[in-house]
Amino acid sequence: TRFVVGLTGGIGSGKTAVTDRFAAAGIAVIDADRAARLVVELGTPGLAAIAKHFGPGILDAAGWLNRAALRRLVFEDPAERAWLERLTHPLIGEEIARGLAAATSPYCVLSSPLLLETGQKDLADVLVVVDVPEELQLARTVARDGNDAELVRKIMAAQLTRAERLAGADIVIDNSGTLADLDERVAELHGEFLARAELARE
Ligand code: ATP
Known part of the structure; x- marks a missing residue:
């Protein structure tokens, strides 16, 4: 068995x-955000299904998905959101499974913003939550993206609360x-996961 760390x-x-720190230690990182982009790339059955459902207006001139338009549509309409998730979640799950199967490091990390909200958590042997106080989360996101605080607050409000996430954690990384x-904490966990992966092999 391969040992999977859900993050x-x-x-x-x-x-x-x-x-970045696990990857620098040679650990394979599977990114659910990346998988979510791959399953609606040009030429995929996922994108074809979206264009059929929402109409060609959801594509740009070159035929790529207009993500901002799709986000607006499903943000305003829970039924459309549910439809989109029924389509994409299984495809994303398959893409993630492919990434996990291809990984050759002693253990691997599955990083996902929706780990706890989806069946993705069932792929993980241990659930790790990166935790910061909300005000620091807000300040770092605004500094990184240059977005206004109001928008970031809205995104935060649509995600699990800090307490809900912590309740789902086996291990917490205080960032x-x-x-x-953080270097130190990840190095410590790397040692722990190597040992647990070794045990899981026996
Ligand atoms: P998203 O969910 O938006 O993808 P994320 O969880 O991947 O975000 P990061 O992009 O890793 O978050 O971190 C957010 C910002 O905070 C980045 O600009 C990052 O460089 C910075 N950052 C992360 N950890 C620290 C830290 N311990 N000290 C200072 N800055 C930090």
Whole structure:
């Protein structure tokens, strides 16, 4: 069995900062966001189904998905959102399974903003939550994206609350310190996961 570390956290909590560090240690990182983009790329059955359902207006002139338009549509209409999720979640699941199967490192990390909200959590042997206080999450996201705080607050409100995420965690990474602190914490967990992956092989 391959040992899978599921990693999640709210917007701007530091998921990428964490996975960069596991990747630097030679660990395969499977990114659910990337899988979600792949399944609606040009020429995919996923994109064809979306264009058929919403009409060609959902595509740009070159035939690519207009993500902003789709986001607006499903944000305003829960039924359309449910339709889209019924289509994409299984496709994303297959894409993630392919990534996990192809990984050759001693264990791998599945990073997903929706790990706890979807069946993706069932793919993980251990659930890790990257945690920061909301105000720091907001400040770091605004600094990174240059978006206004109101928009970031809206996105945060649509995600699980900090308490809900923490309730789903086997392991918490406190990312309220410096990036040097994060180096140390990830190195510590890397050692722990190597040992657990070794045990899981027996
Ligand atoms: P998203 O959900 O939007 O993809 P994320 O969880 O991947 O976000 P990151 O992009 O890793 O979050 O981090 C958000 C921002 O905060 C980035 O600009 C990152 O460089 C910065 N950051 C992350 N951790 C720290 C830290 N410990 N100290 C200072 N800055 C940090």
